[in-house]
Amino acid sequence: MxxxxxxxxxxxxxxxxxxxxxxxxxxxxxxxxxxxxxxxxxxxxxxxxxxxxxxxxxxxxxxxxxxxxxxxxxxxxxxxxxxxxxxxxxxxxxxxxxxxxxxxxxxxxxxxxxxxxxxxxxxILGNGVQRQTVTEAGFTGVLFTPPGPGPFAALLDLCTFLSEKRACLLANKGFVVLSLSLYSDPKVDRDTELHLDQYEEAVLYLLRHAKVGSAEVGVVARSKAADVALSLAAFVRGVGAVVWINGCCANVEVPLFYRQRQLLPALRPDMSKIIKTDSGAYLLKPATPIPCSEAHLQTVIPIEKASAQLLFVASGDDLHWDSAAFMEQMVERLKLHGKNNYEAILYPGAGHLLEPPFSPFIVSSFHGVAKTAVLWGGEASAHVAAEEHLWKKIQEFFRANLKCDANQAKVN
Missing domain, CATH: 2.60.40.2240 (Acyl-CoA thioester hydrolase/BAAT N-terminal domain)
Known part of the structure; x- marks a missing residue:
């Protein structure tokens, strides 16, 4: 046979x-x-x-x-x-x-x-899940809605560059999810400044949606988008839960504005400190400083202002930047202000690119902002295990902290 x-x-x-x-x-x-x-x-x-x-x-x-x-x-x-x-x-x-x-x-x-x-x-698209491009005043994104009348909890998925994968997979679990990118819109120049207003509009859009039953929106983001998610929670109403993945505790790269006023200056990487490896890819981690000095303190996001529940996720082998140190600084800041609205998870052997589970493990690739090949870090088996664990944790976290009259989201 x-x-x-x-x-x-x-x-x-x-x-x-x-x-x-x-x-x-x-x-x-x-x-x-x-x-x-x-x-x-x-x-x-x-x-x-x-x-x-x-x-x-x-x-x-x-x-x-x-x-x-x-x-x-x-x-x-x-x-x-x-x-x-x-x-x-x-x-x-x-x-x-x-x-x-x-x-x-x-x-x-x-x-x-x-x-x-x-x-x-x-x-990626589950049975009955609807996908539509949404263009509103201030933003363009992709919306995924589960089948049925709802009500469902709402999530804003912030990506550095637009990807529908995580947003759609979360919609399969029973969330209304809007995916937005920081850099994918060619009509918007974000190389000099970033404005929270468009993301506030996205939050309001979700809360008005007919299928949404949660009083607040959850936000999930990784890398640069993660510090934008924290700023949303600190400065904008309507955010009830944030999953921060391998981000920074400060506003990185460009100044942050809201309602035509600068909120935070930029923590700028020192690109003279990057290291070229034998593979030809660069190690970016030394470039972004830990914002402890007087010169950098004004760039730190005042997360103690956030009423949202916060889930910090850092990889111990993140070679893009020191996300574990950034997470530690945020935890210490919240403790100093008597806050306990957070949870912190460290995945020791994981790298920067934590994706939905069973994604191909990527050691290095072209960086869309740095415009060169970079190392992301991670040991393959530890990274894959971290992705599988985190995926269930994200669902549990949002279900616990975004109350809905008939929340149908389930962890699989």
Missing amino acids: AACVFLFPSARCLFDEPLQVTMTRLKPNQEVELRASATDEKGKCFRSWAVYRADHAGQVDLSRDAPLRGSYRGVQPMGLLCSITSEVSHKYFLKTQALSPHQVNLSVHDRDLLLTQETNHRC
Whole structure:
């Protein structure tokens, strides 16, 4: 009988759902190579591989068996999917659009002989979730609404560059989610200053939405967008919960304005301190100072003004900037002001790019603002585990802190 590869529960699933991969009808103790490949939205091909030895029954189960060699080590059921990389250095797997699934082709080989193959369709847009582009006074974004009348809790997903993936996956869980980017709108110049007003308009838009039942909005953001999320909570009404992921405790890069008045000057990186590594990618972490000196204190966001519940998430191996130190400074500031509206999580082996679970792990890629290849940090297995844990934590946090009459959001 011919060899088979099975994908359980189905070859078609949601992007953030784990997959059990098994190979059957092999010879006892046969060594086979399982290969994975996927093409991103720029047409770049990413690949991974691993060699396994079948058991006495001629079976391999990735949830049980570690590879003998390959792109990942140890027992990791999703290790092959998370370890796909480009043959070209410093490439980011670009998957930002929600309408098309992330397709991973799996093939089983005995040396050069193809034994069997299957395709995993990892959908971002769940059944019944509606996607629409929203253009309002001051902002353009993408809105995702769950099926049914609601009411649902509302989330604002702030991205440095527009990506629909996280927003849509959260909508699958029963949230109304609006995705906005800081830098993707070509009509807006944010290289010199940033204005909170457009994000306030986004908050108000969500609170007016017919399906929204929460009295306040949750905000989730990473990197530069995370300090904007904190500023929203500190200066704008209507924000009830914030998930800050590997951001800064200060207003980074450009001055922040609100209602035609400057709120905060910019904490500017010193690019003379970046380090070029042997791989050709730069280490940016030394460039952004910890804002402890008198010269930098005015850039620090006064988060003690925020009434929102705050979830701080930092990676211990973040090589973009020292997010763990920034988190520690925020915690100390809140303690100093007698505040206890926060929770802090440190993921020791994770890197900067914490994504929804089962995303390809990216060590380095082109930085859209720095305009060069940079190191993001992270040890693969620790980073992947952190993403899986954080994803459930985000859902639990928003469900607990955004009260809704009939909140249908569920953690899966």
